[in-house]
Amino acid sequence: MKTTLFIPTRNEIEAMQVIMPQIDRSWVDQILVADYSTDGTADYARSQGYDVIEQKGKGIRWAYIEAFPHVRGDVVITFSPDGNSPVRSIPLLIEEMKKGYDMVIASRYLPPAKSEDDDPMTAFGNWLFTHSINLLHGHSWRRPYTDAMVIYRAYRTQLFYELDLHKEESYTPEKWFGTVLGIEPLLSIRAAKRKLKIGEIPEDEPPRIGGERKLQPFRWGAAYMAQVWRELWFWK
Numbered sequence: 001m002k003t004t005l006f007i008p009t010r011n012e013i014e015a016m017q018v019i020m021p022q023i024d025r026s027w028v029d030q031i032l033v034a035d036y037s038t039d040g041t042a043d044y045a046r047s048q049g050y051d052v053i054e055q056k057g058k059g060i061r062w063a064y065i066e067a068f069p070h071v072r073g074d075v076v077i078t079f080s081p082d083g084n085s086p087v088r089s090i091p092l093l094i095e096e097m098k099k100g101y102d103m104v105i106a107s108r109y110l111p112p113a114k115s116e117d118d119d120p121m122t123a124f125g126n127w128l129f130t131h132s133i134n135l136l137h138g139h140s141w142r143r144p145y146t147d148a149m150v151i152y153r154a155y156r157t158q159l160f161y162e163l164d165l166h167k168e169e170s171y172t173p174e175k176w177f178g179t180v181l182g183i184e185p186l187l188s189i190r191a192a193k194r195k196l197k198i199g200e201i202p203e204d205e206p207p208r209i210g211g212e213r214k215l216q217p218f219r220w221g222a223a224y225m226a227q228v229w230r231e232l233w234f235w236k
Helices: 013-022 041-047 060-070 089-097 120-136 173-177 184-193 217-230
Strands: 003-009 030-035 051-054 075-078 103-107 153-156 198-202
Touching (some): 003 060, 003 089, 013 041, 041 051, 075 089, 089 153, 103 184, 120 184, 153 184, 184 217
Parallel strands (some): 003 075, 030 051, 103 198
Antiparallel strands (some): 075 153, 103 153
């Protein structure tokens, strides 16, 4: 099983210089960076020997769309380099995937994990979306998601295409609210609808290092909730 560590970046050079040296390169077969920066992040990534895609489209979803054709691993681990994703869970996610899971999530809310980066608004939003996805899209009541939103997870690379996450029509709520969404909520929804084998491991979310938080809480919140409800009828 070959594994790609996929890292979308936007002006993350300060955190990259702290976090990336902690990663043992023997853990994965490829480190792929999709960069949309003006601070030299791409140059730093190249200097470390990583594969680098200079992102053209604006927004996190375009990092995935432009980079996934270059993913060489059978399994991809999506990773935030800003300090929110502790590197210690990379080998743990890989070991769990070897047990036959389609996706394994590093959950911030599976005890004893905790998020030190949440504020009251993001904590409530993550709780609301996760519980809505469990309720509306039939994830097992025995092992429901505890964290359907987090970027830090491993999954079969082909899920990106099998679940139509590369198709523009999957993200119509973006147009309604004038934003660009991440893929993780939709990935969680469609994996649950298809009754895939999904696991979680607990992992803390430390405070981010440097850079700027890129949240659009009201537009993202409205668009994600519209997406959750739209998926009841849109994707079969």
